[in-house]
Amino acid sequence: MNDIALRHPDTVMRLARLGSFHQSRLSFMRVLTRRLAREGWTFERTAFEIDDFGVGHAVYTTHGPDRSYSLVAFAHDLPPESRSDRVIAEAWDTTFTLFDGIPDAGDIERLSKNIPLQEAGRVTSRELSVSRANRSVRLWDHVVAQLAAGAQPSVDQINAVGYLMRTTAVYGSGKLGAADREMIAGRPEFRAPFQVEMLSVFLTRWFVRDLVQHMADTRAKQAGKTPARLDPEIARKLGIGNSTGLGMAPFLLNHPLLFNNWVTAREEALRIVRNMPTASAEAVALFKSLMRRSQAAIQNWQSEHPVQVERLAQLRADVTALEGHLADYDFSANDPWDTLFRWAEANLTLEGQEWLASLMLEPYCAEIDALVEDMAADTSASFRIAGATTIGEIRALIVDIYGWAIETDWAMPENKARAWYVSEEKLEPRLGERFEEPIEEYEQPLAPGRDAAVLYEALTHWPDDTQIAEFLLRHPRHRHTVRRVQIVGRAPYGEIRDNTISSTILPIDMLRCKLAFFGATQFDPRSDRWVRICMYGNAPYPDELTTDTADFWVYPPETEVPA
Amino acid sequence: MTHSLNEIEALSKRAARGSGLSWGLAEEAAKGTRWLASFGLPGPELLADLLELNDRRAEIDVSPMSLDGVWAAPAGRMSPLISGASLSDCAGRLLALGQIQLQSVSYPLLLVPFLGGAALRLKQPVSAAWEGARLTTDGHQLCVQGDDALLTNHATLVTVSAPAQMLGPKEPVMRAQVSPESWARLSGFAHRTFAPATEESRMRGAGAGLSDND
Numbered sequence: 001m002n003d004i005a006l007r008h009p010d011t012v013m014r015l016a017r018l019g020s021f022h023q024s025r026l027s028f029m030r031v032l033t034r035r036l037a038r039e040g041w042t043f044e045r046t047a048f049e050i051d052d053f054g055v056g057h058a059v060y061t062t063h064g065p066d067r068s069y070s071l072v073a074f075a076h077d078l079p080p081e082s083r084s085d086r087v088i089a090e091a092w093d094t095t096f097t098l099f100d101g102i103p104d105a106g107d108i109e110r111l112s113k114n115i116p117l118q119e120a121g122r123v124t125s126r127e128l129s130v131s132r133a134n135r136s137v138r139l140w141d142h143v144v145a146q147l148a149a150g151a152q153p154s155v156d157q158i159n160a161v162g163y164l165m166r167t168t169a170v171y172g173s174g175k176l177g178a179a180d181r182e183m184i185a186g187r188p189e190f191r192a193p194f195q196v197e198m199l200s201v202f203l204t205r206w207f208v209r210d211l212v213q214h215m216a217d218t219r220a221k222q223a224g225k226t227p228a229r230l231d232p233e234i235a236r237k238l239g240i241g242n243s244t245g246l247g248m249a250p251f252l253l254n255h256p257l258l259f260n261n262w263v264t265a266r267e268e269a270l271r272i273v274r275n276m277p278t279a280s281a282e283a284v285a286l287f288k289s290l291m292r293r294s295q296a297a298i299q300n301w302q303s304e305h306p307v308q309v310e311r312l313a314q315l316r317a318d319v320t321a322l323e324g325h326l327a328d329y330d331f332s333a334n335d336p337w338d339t340l341f342r343w344a345e346a347n348l349t350l351e352g353q354e355w356l357a358s359l360m361l362e363p364y365c366a367e368i369d370a371l372v373e374d375m376a377a378d379t380s381a382s383f384r385i386a387g388a389t390t391i392g393e394i395r396a397l398i399v400d401i402y403g404w405a406i407e408t409d410w411a412m413p414e415n416k417a418r419a420w421y422v423s424e425e426k427l428e429p430r431l432g433e434r435f436e437e438p439i440e441e442y443e444q445p446l447a448p449g450r451d452a453a454v455l456y457e458a459l460t461h462w463p464d465d466t467q468i469a470e471f472l473l474r475h476p477r478h479r480h481t482v483r484r485v486q487i488v489g490r491a492p493y494g495e496i497r498d499n500t501i502s503s504t505i506l507p508i509d510m511l512r513c514k515l516a517f518f519g520a521t522q523f524d525p526r527s528d529r530w531v532r533i534c535m536y537g538n539a540p541y542p543d544e545l546t547t548d549t550a551d552f553w554v555y556p557p558e559t560e561v562p563a
Numbered sequence: 564m565t566h567s568l569n570e571i572e573a574l575s576k577r578a579a580r581g582s583g584l585s586w587g588l589a590e591e592a593a594k595g596t597r598w599l600a601s602f603g604l605p606g607p608e609l610l611a612d613l614l615e616l617n618d619r620r621a622e623i624d625v626s627p628m629s630l631d632g633v634w635a636a637p638a639g640r641m642s643p644l645i646s647g648a649s650l651s652d653c654a655g656r657l658l659a660l661g662q663i664q665l666q667s668v669s670y671p672l673l674l675v676p677f678l679g680g681a682a683l684r685l686k687q688p689v690s691a692a693w694e695g696a697r698l699t700t701d702g703h704q705l706c707v708q709g710d711d712a713l714l715t716n717h718a719t720l721v722t723v724s725a726p727a728q729m730l731g732p733k734e735p736v737m738r739a740q741v742s743p744e745s746w747a748r749l750s751g752f753a754h755r756t757f758a759p760a761t762e763e764s765r766m767r768g769a770g771a772g773l774s775d776n777d
Contacts, residue, residue, distance in 0.1 A: 083776045086769065122564065125738055138777055174569030182568070183737045245769050383594060384680035387652025423764055424757035430768025432758075437767075442758040445586040469652035473630060476622050476645060479587025529769055 002335040004274040006267045009401075013263070015498040019509025020311070020350040023554055024358035025365065026265050027519030029536060030551060031372050032198040035189060036542075037550035039065055043203075043542035046070075046102075048210060052218045053077050057112060058210070060203045061102055062542070064189055069128070070099040071203035072108065074116050075211060083134050085168045085243035085530075087428045092118070092132035094165065094211070098200040100126050100179065118169070118176075119426060125179045128196045131170040133204065136161050136241060140212065143230070147216030150228045158237050159300050162522055162534040165208045166241025170197045185376065192372050193258065194518060205240045205536050236544075239537030242520065245530040246429045249510040250420065253446050256487050256494030258377040262517050263493035265371040269361045272368060274338040283363035284331045290362050291326075293555035294355070295319055297521060299562055305525040307506065311351050318352025362552070382487050385479065391471060392464030394482065397489045398456045404497060405449035406456055417503035420446040431507060431529060447501040451481040521554065565738040566746075572597040574746070575610055577753035582614040584644070585622065591651075592644045595676030600739035602705050604672065605714065607741045611748040612716065613670045617642060627665070630656070635666040640717065643670050647677030650723060654681035657689070662724040668693075671718040675700065678723065690727035693718035704732035 011017070023030070035041075042063045050056035055077050061070040074095045082091045095115045099107065107126070114121030118132055139153075139161040146153040172194070174180040184190045213230055220227035252259050279287075298319060303309055325343060333339065337360055344356045361368055399406065408415055419434040421442040432439040445451065455478050462471055472479055488495040499505065508525045515523065520533035538556050540549040576593035580586060592610060599606030617625055625642040627634035627649055634646060646665055650657065657663050668674060671691065675698050678689040683702035690699035695712025698705060706729050707713065758764060 080776070085776070088765070124565070125567070134776075136777070174567030177565070177567055177570065180567045180569050180737060381683060383590075384651050384654075384684060385648075386684070387649075388655045421758045421768075422756065423760055423768065424754065425760040425765065427757065428769060430758070430764060432764065432768050437763065439758050439764075442756060467652075469649060470630065472652060473626060473649055474623075476588050476626070476648070477585035479585065479648065480590065481587070483587060483590075 002275050002277065002338055004271055004338055006264075006271050009492040009495070010497055012267060013493060013495060013497040015496060015506065015509040017350050017354065018496065018513035019506065020354045021513050021516035022355050022358045023516050023519045023521060024266060024269070025361050025368060025551070026269060026372055026375070027517060027554075028192060028194045028198050029202070029519030029539075030554065031192045032195055032202065033539065033545060033550045033553070034369070036062070036064075036202075037545050037547045041545075043206075045210070047108075048214070050075050050211065050214055052222075054211070054215055057108060058207055059103065059108070060206055062199070062203065067100075067187065067189075068102055069199060070102055071200060071207065072097050072099050072103055072111050072115065073204070073207045074112065076116060078134075080137070083137070085134060085166065087169060087245065087247065088426045089168065090120075092116075092168070093134045094208075095132045096130070096200060096204055097123060097127045098129040098196055098203075100128055100184075122177045124177060125183060127178045128184065129170060129172045129200045130176050130178060131167055131197075131200055131204070133165040133167045133208070133240070135165055136163060140164055143212050144216045144219060147213065147228045147230060148219035148223065148225065150220070150226055152228060152231050152234060155234060155237070158234060160302065161241075162237070162537055163239045163241035164212055165204075166243050166532065167201065167204070168243050169247075170200060170242075172196045191376055193262070193376050198518065201240050201535050202539075203542070205238070205539070206541055208240065209235050209238070209541065232544075236538055236540070239521075239534040239539070242515075242533050242535055243526075243530065244511050244515065244533065246420075246431055246507055248514050249507045250429055250444065250446050252496065252510050252514055253448065253500065255377070255379070256484065257379050257382055257491050260488075260491035260494030261375050261377050264491075265375050266357075266361075267493065269364075269368040269371055270341075270357050273360050273364055274335075274341055276337050276364075277334060279331050279336045279363075284336075286363045287359065288326070289558075290552060290555050291322075291359055292561050293552075293558060294359060296556035296560040296562060297554075300556075301522050303524040305527070307508075307528075308523065308525050311349075314349040315351040315355060318348040318355070321347060322352065322356065365551070382490065383483070385468070385472070385483050386486055387467060387469030387472065389468045389486065390464060391459055391462045391466050391468055394468050394485060395456065395459055395464070397485050398452050401485065401488050401492070401495060401497070402449055402452035402456070405453040405499075408449065408453065408499065410450055410453055414503040415499060416447070416450060416501050418501045418505060419443040420501070431505075434501075445480050447499075448481070448484055448495060449497075449499055450501060452485065454478075455481045455485070519554065566600075566741050568597045568601055568737065568739060571600050571607055571739055571741065574749050574753055575607065577756050578610065578614060578749040579644070579752070581752035581755035582617065583619040588622070588644055588648060591648050591677070592673075595644070595647065595673060598676040598679055599672065600741070601735040601737070602707075602733055603736060603739070604707075605745075606673070606676075607739075607749060608745045609670045609673050609714065611745050611752075613643065613673060614752050615748070616669060616716075625669075633664045633666055639667055641665060641668045643668055643672075643674035647674040650674070651677040651680040651684075654684045654725075657681060657723060658685050658687065658725045662722055665721045665723070666719070668718045668721045670716055671696075671721050672698075672713055674721065674723075675705075679705075681725070685725060687726040688729050689723065689725040691721055691723050693721045699727045699729055701729055701732075704729065704734060706730050706732050
C-alpha cells in the first residue's frame with residue numbers, strides 16, 4: 001500500500017517551481033463554469049445600446065438559483081495614442097462593472113458617470129467588481145475587416161493572439177467603494193476565491209464577441225455589403241486577454257493564509273492521485289486524451305521573452321519525453337500515478353513536472369473537486385499574535401521555515417538589490433534598485449526572508465523560555481514578522497521560500513503562479529515584471545454552456561491536435 | 564458617500580505607516596480602525612487624531628514600560644495601538660489576572676478592537692472601561708455603554724477585564740461613513756509612504772519591456 005505524503009513546502013514553494021504552475025481542475029475559472037452549468041444558470045442580454053462609432057452601453061444578466069448578476073459594459077471611442085495596459089492609463093476601449101442584481105435606469109445612469117473613470121470614479125455596495133479592457137489592435141482590426149467583407153478571420157491570426165480584448169485590471173473586494181468580500185462570501189456561488197472576477201470576465205467575453213460583430217455589421221452596412229457572422233468554432237477559440245503587472249505579486253505575500261489554502265488544495269489533490277493503488281481504464285483514457293489535447297495548446301503557446309522561450313522549449317521536450325515514456329508504460333501495475341510522477345521528477349523540468357501534476361488530477365473529479373471548498377480563507381482568527389509563545393518556539397519556527405534566509409549573507413548587495421515600493425502615480429506597485437534609486441524609505445514589507453533573518457538575529461541573546469510578548473513590547477518593529485512566522489507555522493504553503501529582493505528575482509514567477517490558480521493559459525512575459533495571458537480560450541460561451549462543455553474546455557478540441 | 568471596509572483598512576494602514584509606526588503596528592491599527600468602523604464608530608476620525616498627536620514620535624515613548632502591575636508609558640501618555648497590541652499579546656495573562664489597568668491612554672476607543680482579538684483567542688468576552696464608558700466584546704459583537712466619553716482624547720485610567728458579560732450587543736454593519744475631512748487627514752499621512760513619481764521610476768519600476776499597445 002502506497003503512502004505518499006504531501007510534497008514538502010521547501011520543494012513546492014520555490015519561485016522557479018511556482019513560476020511553472022499550470023491551470024488545473026481546481027482553477028477558479030473552471031470552478032465557476034462547472035457551477036454555472038451544474039446549477040443551470042441562465043443568461044440574457046438585456047441591453048445593447050452601442051452606436052455606429054462603438055460608443056454606448058450593454059447589460060448581460062445571469063440568473064442563478066437564488067440571485068442574479070449583471071455585467072454592465074461601457075464601450076468608448078478611444079484615441080489609439082491613449083491606449084495603454086499600464087495601471088497609470090486614464091482611458092480604455094471598454095469599462096465594466098459586475099452589478100449585484102439587475103440594474104435599473106437610475107443605476108445605469110449613475111454607473112455611466114463612474115465606471116468609465118475607473119480609479120477616478122466611485123461605486124457602491126451594489127457593485128461587486130470594476131474592470132476595463134483594451135482592444136488587441138492586431139486582431140480587432142483584422143476581425144472587423146474580414147467580417148465586414150463577408151469573410152471569416154484568419155485562424156492563424158486568431159491563434160497567434162488568442163483574444164480580441166485584454167483586461168488590464170479587474171478590481172473586486174471593496175476597491176473603489178465596491179462591496180467588501182465579507183458581504184458576499186457567504187453566498188455559495190462566491191465561496192471559492194475570485195468567483196466574482198471570473199464571472200465578470202466570462203460575461204465580458206460574450207460582450208466582446210457581440211461588440212466585434214456589431215462593429216463589422218456597421219462597417220458592412222456603410223459599404224453596402226453583407227457582413228459574415230463570426231463562425232462559432234472560431235469565436236470559441238477567442239479568450240479574453242489580460243495584462244498583469246506587479247500589483248499581483250505582492251498579493252501572494254500579503255495573503256499568506258489564502259495562498260496556503262490554494263497550494264494546499266492542489267498538493268492534496270496530487271497526493272490523493274499519487275496514492276491511487278490502481279487506475280481505471282476510463283481514467284487512463286481521459287488522461288491520455290487530455291494530454292493529447294494539451295499538446296495543441298503547448299504548440300500554440302507563444303512568447304518572445306527569453307526566459308519563457310527557454311521554458312517552452314523545455315516543456316515541449318518534456319512532452320516528447322513523456323509521450324515516449326507512456327508508449328510502453330504499464331498503467332495496470334500498482335500505484336501507476338505515483339510511479340509516473342516519480343519518473344517525471346527524475347526526468348522532466350519543473351515546467352513538465354507541474355504540467356503533469358495538473359494533468360494527473362483531471363480524471364478524478366469525485367475525489368478532488370470538493371477541495372475547492374477549502375481554498376478561501378478567513379484571516380481574522382490568524383491575525384492576532386499569540387504572545388504567550390516562547391522565544392524558543394519562534395526560533396525553531398524560523399529555522400524550519402526560513403532556514404535558507406538565515407544562511408543568506410544579507411550584507412551582499414546582490415541579495416537585497418531590489419526594493420518593492422508604491423508610486424504616488426495611481427499607487428502603482430513597483431520594484432526598484434535599492435542601491436541606484438531613492439526608494440528605500442518607501443520600501444514595502446515584501447521581503448519576508450530578509451525580515452525573518454533580522455528577527456532571528458535580534459532574538460539571539462534572549463532566553464528560550466521568555467514569552468514573545470515581552471520581546472515585542474521592546475521591539476515592536478518585529479511584530480509584522482512574528483505574526484507572519486506564526487501564520488506560516490500553521491500554514492506551511494503560505495510562504496515563498498525564496499529571496500524576493502535579490503538581483504535575480506523574476507516577479508513574473510509570482511504572477512504566473514497566481515494566474516495559474518485563476519486558470520489562465522498562454523503565459524507570455526513581456527518583461528521580468530509584467531505578463532500577458534489568456535482567460536477562457538476555447539471555453540463555451542454562456543449559450544453553449546452545459547455540463548458536457550463546462551469542465552475540459554481549457555484543452556483545445558481533438559480536431560486541433562497536431563498529427 | 565459610504566466607504567467599503569477594505570478601503571478604510573487600506574488607507575489606515577498606509578496612514579499609520581506614514582506617521583512612523585512600524586509595519587506590524589500599522590497593520591494592527593488598520594484592522595482595528597476597520598473593526599470600529601464596522602460598528603458605526605468613528606475609528607478613522609480617532610485614528611487621524613492619534614496619528615497627529617504622536618506623529619513621528621518614537622514608539623517606545625508611548626509604550627507600556629512593563630507588562631507587570633499597572634501599565635504606564637514613559638511619555639506620560641500611552642498609545643492605544645501599542646498598548647492594545649500588547650494586551651492582545653497578553654490575552655492569556657489578562658484572563659489569569661482577571662484585569663489589567665492602563666494609565667493615561669490616548670483615544671482609548673482605539674484600544675477596544677484589540678480586545679476583540681483577545682476575546683477571540685480566549686473565547687470569552689473582554690471589556691474595557693474608563694470614566695463614563697464601558698465596552699464589551701466577544702470579537703464578533705460589541706456592547707457599548709456611554710456616549711461622549713467614548714470619543715474622549717484621554718482616559719486617566721482604563722480597566723480591561725476578562726471574562727466580561729455581553730449586554731445588548733451590536734451586530735457589525737458592512738459599510739462605513741467617513742467624513743471627507745478625516746479621509747483627507749489620513750490620506751495626507753498615507754501619501755508619505757508613496758515614492759514620488761519620476762520618469763525613471765515610471766520607466767524602470769514596472770518593467771517597460773515590449774509594447775503594450777498591439
